[in-house]
Amino acid sequence: MENKLAEGKTLLHRLDPRVKIIVFLMFAVSCALSSSISFLFFSSLFILLMGFVVRHDLTKALKSLIFADSFLIFLIITMLFTYDKGSSIKLGIVHFYPEGLKYGAFLFFKSNVILLFMLFLLATSTVFEIAHALHHLKVPAKLVQILFFTFRYIHVIRDEYRRLLKAAVARGFKPGTNIHTYKTYGYIVANLIIRSYLKADRIYKAMLCRGFKGEFPVYHHFHLEKKDIMFAAFSVLFLITAFAGSIIWKF
Known part of the structure; x- marks a missing residue:
């Protein structure tokens, strides 16, 4: 974004x-x-x-x-x-x-x-x-990191949602006001939550491998x-x- x-x-x-x-x-x-x-x-x-x-x-x-x-x-x-x-x-x-x-x-x-x-x-x-x-204004580090990661990865979640929706449409899904549509969107949202959790876990492990200790080093x-x-x-x-x-x- x-x-x-x-x-x-x-x-x-x-x-x-x-x-x-x-x-x-x-x-x-x-x-x-x-x-x-x-x-x-x-x-x-x-x-x-x-x-x-x-x-x-x-x-x-x-x-x-x-x-x-x-x-x-x-x-x-x-x-x-x-x-x-x-x-x-x-x-x-x-x-x-x-x-x-x-x-x-x-x-x-x-x-x-x-x-x-x-x-x-x-x-x-x-x-x-x-x-x-x-961070310089002494806002708690966890709140600052939540703000940063939310902005950094919200577009990743958006792109993942678009891929899931495109895959559903390719399989003949046509949105409407019916139970099938609501169930399909429910499956998409559930799938999105699971994928987001798995991706967040991989990102966190990758950060730990690079020496992350709860804060980002800043050189300027x-x-x-x-x-x-x-x-x-x-x-x-x-x-x-x-x-x-x-x-x-x-x-």
Whole structure:
């Protein structure tokens, strides 16, 4: 699985991943806990600045965002029917809640702001760089390894699933809404789990043969540079400004 956004050479790509992780957590937690749309608006100004920096790779980020939004749109639809607060509009036996639409749109906007922060700050580094940075930030080694191996081998599982499905189709399998289809997919998933376990066991034994002792040796370590410190200071200043702006200008 490729992270095409990490292939650029902009300022954001060259920043220390440790700084980007810390800045992302600051803004993501602040946005997640905030109930002020004005704070989200001011935070989105910082996103616009980062978008200007990676403008040549912006289409890659937006494609990823559209994929996530295809799931988030169901959140708005769900809130429209289930957010039982305020007045309701009755259409036959169905009740619509305008407040639910408003709240769902707010959650949609909040989710997109956090996703854009993740794309511009985390996706502009490779998974190995993120894992290395998390190790430096004292995240438990097992959690870091789970993250790394999940990303490293999820495409292997995807390819194995495609091979199994292709083999089933070659034997005359035609998906439908019937018991045979459900049983066939059940067999494919079960086969996939067994093959994944066997492959993981072989990989682990191969790693032990190569001297693996619970952590990966790293020959190049990160070093804070002037641009990293300046970016961190600017981010903190912008976050404080966003808080102040949301208090002064409420909308």
